[in-house]
Amino acid sequence: MDIDNLKQISQQSYDIALQKANALKKAESDQIVVYENHIFKADVITICLVKTLAESQTSFFLLDTNYNPVEIKDGAGFLKALIEKNQSSLNAYHQLHQKFRNKRA
């Protein structure tokens, strides 16, 4: 393979990495949830913790993204909201990721 081809592949990889970095930032941003007037992030850690707590009790205490304590009175409802937000953000990221893969192919 000549040097121009190698450069072209490298350039394409850079472009994909750039798009991917922006898409990932967008996905993270899309995971912000406001619940009971507090800011949370619908990320893996929050979902796992809420799921664990909601299995044993209906209401429990949690820290928001600024470490303020919040009483969650409807654990199941909150878990549903978190999962919805998480999956919609990752679904959008997945669609963009498919585009990158097609470009690479």
Next chain:
Amino acid sequence: MKKGVLLYCFNTSQLAYSRITERCVALIKKHLRLPITVVTNFETFKFMKPMGMVNYKLIENDTKNNRAGKPWYNLERHLAYEHSPYDRTLVIDVDYFCYTDKLLKLMDTENDFLVHKDAHDVMWKTDMRFEREAMLDIVWATVLIFSKTPRVKAIFDTVKLVKDNYYHFCQLYRVSYKNFRNDYAFAIALEQIGGHRDYDIIKDSIAMVPADAKCRVLKENGAVVEWNGKVVSLEDQDIHFLNKDIMYV
């Protein structure tokens, strides 16, 4: 509780911010559906096209600041507390385009003052933290959410104090950026009023289009941006355009 958006818009001899404001207002109406008040001066107001239901507050703005030798009219933001007719106010730069309703949701939080600490360059060519430059974290005064409380009044009063004694505070916090910058003024005020401890923030990163990028397309749901031959498409996310060529797209 009365909620609304406050925008500051002052044309300079180089830039017609009124044109950017027209786009900004249209997106706020579409995605946030909140009342809007534009703080402007008479000269700028004359250039504004009708934008539907928008309130105007005409002031005589301070025109002493500049950036890179060009006029930079950013000296009124510390007055947002007084200028705002709302109980809960969202202040955004007119070059921050809302392509989502994220800020609307953040208006429903109990935090009396919210600001971003993080931003990223969508071309990923620069580090936007400047964190080792000054002795405190910068905040991005691009987006401010506040309620009218005595504590928030104290924050704005401190921003005014910082503005009036900016050189002193720059020395104190080792801020090398000597032209008045709201980002540092608010960072210092939050640090001081927060008892030199943490304060609540929006744990999110603002997507920033760098000043030397070109905006190829402005779409209904985003933009296509180019810098140095690299092109990125940004959709369904809020974007802060540091490049002012958006007014010509």
